[in-house]
Amino acid sequence: MADLKIGAYICKGCGLEDRLDMKQIEMTATRDGKAAVAHQHEMLCSKEGVEMIRKSIDEEEVTNLVIIACSRRAKVEAFNFTDVAVARANLREGVIWLRPDTDENRETTQEMADDYVRMACAEAKAMHAPHPSGEQDLNKHILVVGGGVSGMTAALEAAKAGYPATIVEKSGALGGHVAELYKRTPQKAAPVGVSNRHKQKCPGPEETGIEELIRQVEEHPDITVHLNSTIAKTSGAPGRFSADIATESGSTTTENFGAIVQASGFKPYDANQLPEFGYGKSPDVVTNLELEALAKAANGGPIKRPSDGKEVRSVAFIQCAGQRSEKEGHLPYCSGFCCTASIKQALYFKEQNPDCDTTVLYTDLRTPGAAGEDFYRRGQQEEVTFTKGAVSEVVAGGELTVKFKDIILGEDTEMVADLVVLATGQVPNSGPDPYATLSAEDDEEEGGEEANEETNTVTVSVESILNLDYRQGTDLPQLKYGFTDSHFICFPYETRRTGIYAAGPVRRPMDIKQAVDDATGAAMKAIQEVHNAAAGRAAHPRSGDLSYPSFRKEGCTQCKRCTVECPFGAIDEDEEGYPKYNESRCRRCGTCMGACPVRVISFENYSVETVNQQIKNCDIPDEFDEKPRILALACENDAYPALDQAAMSGEELTPWARVIPVRCLGSVNLSWITDAMNSGYDGVVLMGCQKGDDYQCHFVRGSAMAAERMSKVGDTLSSLNLEPERVVIHEVAITDIQRAPQLINDMAKVVDEIGMSPFKF
Amino acid sequence: MSTNTAMIEKYRNNFLKEVEANVEEGDWVKMCMQCGVCSGSCPLGKHWEHPPQEIFMMIRAGKRDEVLSSDSMWMCTSCYNCIVRCPRELPITHIMHGLAHYAKRLGLAPKNQPTMKFAQLFWDNLSKKGRVNELKLGISLYFMNGFGEGIKTSLKMKDIGLGMLKAKRMSVAEAFGGHSVKDLSGFHKMLKKAQELEDARLTQHG
Amino acid sequence: MAKYEYSFYPGCSSQKGASSSNYLTSVETMCEELDIQLNHIPDWNCCSASIGYAGGGELPRLTLSARNIALSEEHNPGQEIVATCAACWLATREASERLGEDDELMAEANTALAEAGLKLKNETPIKHMAEVLVEEVGYDEIASKVKKPLEGIKIAGYVGCQTNRPFGIHGESYENPKYLDKLVDTLGAESIPDYEKKVQCCGGALAFSEPDKSQEMIKGILEAAYDNGADMVVTPCPVCQMNVEVYQDQINAKYGTKFKMPVVYYSTLMSVAFGRSSKDAALDGQIIRAKKLEEIAG
Amino acid sequence: MTEVVATNETILVVGGGISGMTAALEAAEAGKKVVLVEKRPYLGGRVTQLYKYFPKLCFPTCGLEINQRRAKMNPNLTILTMAEVTDLSGEAGAYTATVKLSPRYVNDNCTACGDCADAVETEVDDEYNYGLTKRKVAYLPHVMAYPQQYVLDPAIIGSEDAEKAKAACKYDAIDLDMQEREISFPCGAVIWATGWQPYDAAKIQPYGYDRYANVISSVEFERMADPKGPTGGKLVRPSDGKEAKNIAFIQCAGSRDRNHLLHCSRICCMASLKQSTYVTEAWGDDADVSIYYIDIRAIDRFEDFYHNVKSNPNVRFIKSKVASITENKENGNPVLNGVDTEGYNRYANEHDLVVLAVGMQPSVDKDSFPVDIVVNREGFIEQADGNGGVFAAGSASDALDVNRAVQHATGAALRAIQVVNRVAGAEG
16 A cells, blocks of 8 residues: 555635635645645636546545545535545635624634634545455355244245345244245235225235245245244354254254344234133134134134134134233234224134124224224124224133123123134244343443333243354344334334345244235345445445544553444454454444544544544644634534534534534543643543433444443543533534534533633643 | 014014114124224214213123113214224214114104104105205294194294295295105105115115 | 206206295296206106105105106207206205115116106216306306406305205315305305305204204304495205395394395306396395395396 | 436336336346336435334435435446336337437536526425425425426426526526437336326315315324424414424224225325424424324334324314314314213314325326236225236335335346246247
8 A cells, every 4th residue: 555645625616705715724734734745726626626636646646535625425426535645624614604793793603613623634634545354255155044024024024136045944944934824914905996885895805825835935045944943053243143043853964144034923822821811721722823823723614612612603803912012911002903804803703604793992093004993894894894893811611701891882791602712912033132232241331222121021932043152142022012013213224233234023023914025124134234344334324434433452451442332243252352353244444443442443544543633733822812722523414414404504512612523422541631621622522322212323322331331421531630620521413403503503602611621731 | 564573573682783784774784993083073972861882882792682772873063073083994973873774764863852852854855855945944843843842943943934934935825735746656656666665675674 | 949958857946836936936047147058857746855854764765766767768859957956956866876886776666657657767967056056157258258247246155055065066065165255246246155054054954943043053154244344145956045135134033143145046146147137137036135236136 | 318228137217206217226236227217306205205214213315315316326227207108018028118208408518507487486386395385486396306406397388487497597507499209129028117096085075175274184294393394383374374283193094994095195194293203303292183084004113103202182082983083263273073982972172183094096097008917996906916017116016014015026126037038048
């Protein structure tokens, strides 16, 4: 690699030229910033401007670029030079758009600009162009855990795209719970032309199609199926997963995979926890899944009741049985599929005998979408009776008496039925929550995960599904009630274990149609990760990032902070107790870097040093200049964009502020604060994302970690005899367009009150 | 055995089926999703002991006597607000008429229900000559609750009557003969046949 | 050959000496001016309106309308049926649709009709006169016939129920139909577009059996008309016209109000606006005289 | 916009809302060439007009920032804005798409400095705020709009303002001679992500949206709650600017209704629950929220959110489809008339403001797809073999919330990849 040579490229457009002394800017870049070459351009982002830079890189052998123009969020496509290190000085959104255009402000505005030029040059100097690690090759093989409809769909869809899949199914057969169904709810709404008049029927129950799906899976040349098998051990990382597949008989085979889809499905809710509904007291009280067995047994004939084999002439369905309830042992959530499932099952009886009385007792009938509402209509068309009632008790006897409150007629009443079906819910079949267990061992883990623990009222399987040999536990982290769902709305598949994607009811309760969609999406993400890993690219949210953390073994004290605090469990520990990085598990947030007390962790283009150099190279006027300096460390995902938008919206920012974007507040190393304080800054403002249950941190725990660390900064300050008010941390959302600059301006007021820092030299 | 007891025999606890088979548009009742828009739309809603949506629920709940002996259906003024607003397309007005008619046939409708009486008078009046004789209808109406009542009502309506006469919108001539269809026998045979067919359907179900 | 020709179903109340005979008079005048020829359905019978249900079951009632349609199809073949009475129109059109979608009923209806030597084909559209005016004739043509604009008269357009629901005039909303207002404006009078009671039920069916209940609703209709400064109310429905007009004294007596609001038919307005006499416009049929119209008609 | 370079291995994504963006990015990040066609001048679609997402009450622009960054960095992705697919011929693996490009009158030189907007005077209704505010005829649709380029409203062409805008631009970014263009290019698979539109509230006549100022739609209320919105985030009444504290939400406004949309729009219950938190957040104990509903459909884990809202004493739930709305002429309050079906109680309730939870309707009318495709009677695209290489993504396929739309779109990306990979295999 050529020796470091810094090039500064200065844009005069967007009013920069009118507001700033460009000669001065260039001088700052060359004199203070040590830029070997400097070029100005009327409009740097124009074709000509970009060509000028390109030419300079090629002919003047520039290795590290400083783009002195607009925000790093603007004109990204234009300044996207991948072969060199690029730093950007934000003089447009960062300076002139946030400062009033008046003579008395000209001086401070210029100082601001000059500082950002110095900082960017210093940053550039400490940067290297990131290069892919080549840590793993392309492995297109997808491991699918679970052979139900979700797992089979994931495998099949992947294989259809040319990615071989291996299914590991615990039981002796493919098909999962769907194989236990007599029929499934219709997947489509009424076609064009079907009028609403009830004489024209909406779609009814249909074949499950599971046999066909199994056939396709079994016949596909690129799909391997292991039955009666479990995952004994999973090690490695995306692109180089290694899984030990153990059969019941005890034999184990080890295979390598590029990515994993976990489709371990759900466990039926244990109805023995519903004695009030007579379950266990009468064989004629069954769960919705048990009813499917009866229907299958009847196989088109009349459904008989278990107790005496008498044909069922009246049946009551109790919705939300053990669900949507705060009661001990009940599921607090709604399983989503049960309303349509009960309609479907009522139609099993109607299909046999239209005179069979079928009553669905519900509180809210939940049949969403086009297909859902049409299926509700179909139920009504076949004369299924829907009664808005809250069931209190089922009394077992010769025939069953269902006691309920009719909410419409406002009366306590009862009905008799030959058979009672409990619409019970789905319990996720997930492994132990790594953090629920970890938090027992590690104090650090509490706080953030408390919520998780207390909401885990549902009894979750303690049996591991994946048996990951990760430092941070054997299975996918859970969110709530044992579901492994991601907490993102916009990015539903982003789990906290890169390259492992949950699909189906293990992720959230769902019906067949959603499970199929979900599994297809999970397969998509797995395929994508296979390619990311091979190319050394980061996955969401820093998609495409080639930088990855490395550490200086000599300096490491084996404190384990990095291995414990990594939100993604990317870092293991080697035999000697040193951190062992797994690049393709890493999401490049830098939380490890922020955690490291001895500053040995860094990325090529983002390190303790790159930020430290920016802090140090900001010019600190002495006390008597009455020109304080306020350092703002802003999350690049939310706080920094908020400041950009503030600039576009004409908000004002104090001229004392110097803002440095960080990948995540989790990457903020305490040393930056102390160094800033030592070098005379008067205040520090940290701006990160919301933490806690509804966290908005794109790295899940980054902002929470930062908050924990900062809680200790007070001691550092007092040891320097500095007022604690000088360092504040705020949760800032991307929409805080007025608030974001205001928070920094507030610090300026504070400094005004408590006075300048004594640490100016 | 009265039709009523016959029906109870046949349908036992399933009033919904009874309604489907015997009440005009009764097979729509099952489609109600209990939103209540009909009840809220009825201009006479406050006078209903049980509004339509509740009646539909009562039918499903098998509350036969309460429904059929109810005064509620007779409150319908056929304004069609419920029909046009019903999200499930139930012809509620017709169902209410159907229920009222069915209740009356079974002799369960409340005695002396004024609208029932008027509606019957109206029907008798029109079926006699094929066209309504407003004068006779009016008179019989005033006297439907007996002679004394009749005189009172007549006096109360006197001014209106005079006004109508004056405006030639009422004619004493109507008292004698009055308007009629020409093919009266054909008309009566037709109605008789229609009635037979209607009864047949009922008894066949019953 | 007239410009428009229809098979006409006048209905009981329009007969000589009946409660809306004045409606027929003004309709005939209006049609003369608009060159609409009305061929009466020979020997038509009562539709049993919507109140016939207590005595008449579904089939007998449907058969009544079936007979009228059958007669029309036999004697006025190819002509659309037009009714001026809301109840007549509704009952006939409903019967036609119900029989159209239920073969069993259709067969039974024809069995009964056979007794009177009739057969229902049920191929005839059934329209209300208001539909004819709005959809066939159109406001422009109506405007072109106006000789005496009804200037200075503020008129509340009261559409009521059965002309409006469940069928109504194409393109109009059930809650806020505008065609009467447009018609009023077309005739040179001042309309009240946001007259809030324009589709309020007058309790027609219960006027006799439950006078208190219906009169309470009529009171609201009249109050709103006064509140909006109306000189008179116009309506397309004989039941509405009668109810809202004739009970005003009783309502005044009961509630101490001072209602004296003329209630006229659109056909009366049009006859006057078209320059015809009070008699042709049947203004003498008003129980509460519409003086402002009489002045214009002269 | 330069000509599009595409082959039969290219995936065409129609619609740049959250679903289209997701499908396009997932495919592009898996190494596929993708052309993304968006009708609006910017990406993001309807979610850019939302203030918050349920159930986290986080901000859509937060995820949009990430997706925009993904789009900016990805060389496999070609984005065409102000573009519409007018024709799609051929078959799976070999389609030809015809796209109409409307003139933006602003080229890539634009730096979003905003000088043109300052220069022009004419203002028109701002569709971004559903016409609740005006915008200049030279405008950036919203502060985070990407591409970050201004747009000239066609209305401006030939006017004085046009010249003013051109004169104000220092970067020669305004090109008044831009013409509508039509381009054609090949593609192997198509992802149809044209999304949804709010049901026209005026059609729900009993509720008088077109007659009463204080009856508004849920999408309008969403803009109102946004600090960047027409009222600066203040919950006030359109009629008189009075603070709206007593607010009613009417569920199934246009949904589950044979007079309007037969389907359940799925999101409206959660949307109203979410919006009720705007009210309780704004007014605390003075907030008075009433939610009129038939069934509250807070599916799966959303139940928690419902549970939390229900536990707020200032939020009432009334099981009733409101029959009609009238207006109290004295104070302009909408009056809701109906029956509480739980025990039959009639009501005539006055509120400061009424929000109609309008349903989701497919953006594309069922008869105007440029390609033969299977739709149900509600106009949503059904998954069917007959659709060849065309795959629906997001709410073009059903009424879906954002999370499920993204989930669905991710799957659609794979189905498209299967097709183009077959092509690649065949072509070796």
